[in-house]
Amino acid sequence: MGAHLVRRYVTESDTEPDPKRKYEFDPQFGFQERHEREMIATQEQMNLAQLPVEQRDYCAHHLLKLLKCKRDNWPNILACKHERHDWDYCEHQDYVMRMKEYERERRLQLRKKRIANQPESA
Numbered sequence: 001m002g003a004h005l006v007r008r009y010v011t012e013s014d015t016e017p018d019p020k021r022k023y024e025f026d027p028q029f030g031f032q033e034r035h036e037r038e039m040i041a042t043q044e045q046m047n048l049a050q051l052p053v054e055q056r057d058y059c060a061h062h063l064l065k066l067l068k069c070k071r072d073n074w075p076n077i078l079a080c081k082h083e084r085h086d087w088d089y090c091e092h093q094d095y096v097m098r099m100k101e102y103e104r105e106r107r108l109q110l111r112k113k114r115i116a117n118q119p120e121s122a
Contacts, residue, residue, distance in 0.1 A: 015109040017102060025108045059090035 017023065027034065041060040049064055066087050069080035 015106065015113055017105040017109065023101070023105045025105060029108070057091075058094050059087060062087035062090045 027036075037058055039058060039060070041056075041064055045064060046056050046060055049067060051060060051063065055063055062083070066080055066083040069083045070077045073079040
């Protein structure tokens with residue numbers, strides 16, 4: 001833990017991606033066919049369920065199912081294990097995908113720097 005902090009502030013500060021900014025490289029770069037992620041839950045459904053802003057992500061549709069199950073099965077909320085597992089798994093996959101995108105951006109920036117520093121030999 002903390003390796004990204006060392007890279008960001010000490011060793012590779014010029015090639016470490018800033019998570020607060022949009023990525024520099026085209027999302028299709030290096031892929032033959034890549035689909036953009038889409039939200040399954042609509043804004044209206046999330047508003048009706050009164051989901052907080054921090055939970056309105058690509059896994060909101062699983063969270064809506066979990067909340068409905070908890071409401072329908074109260075007080076036996078243990079009956080919603082499957083919905084809870086689906087939501088947790090979706091959140092984990094979302095985290096993994098974001099980390100892969102971050103690492104892809106970092107490696108592309110390193111590649112760009114390496115190509116820029118190569119002497120022209122022809």
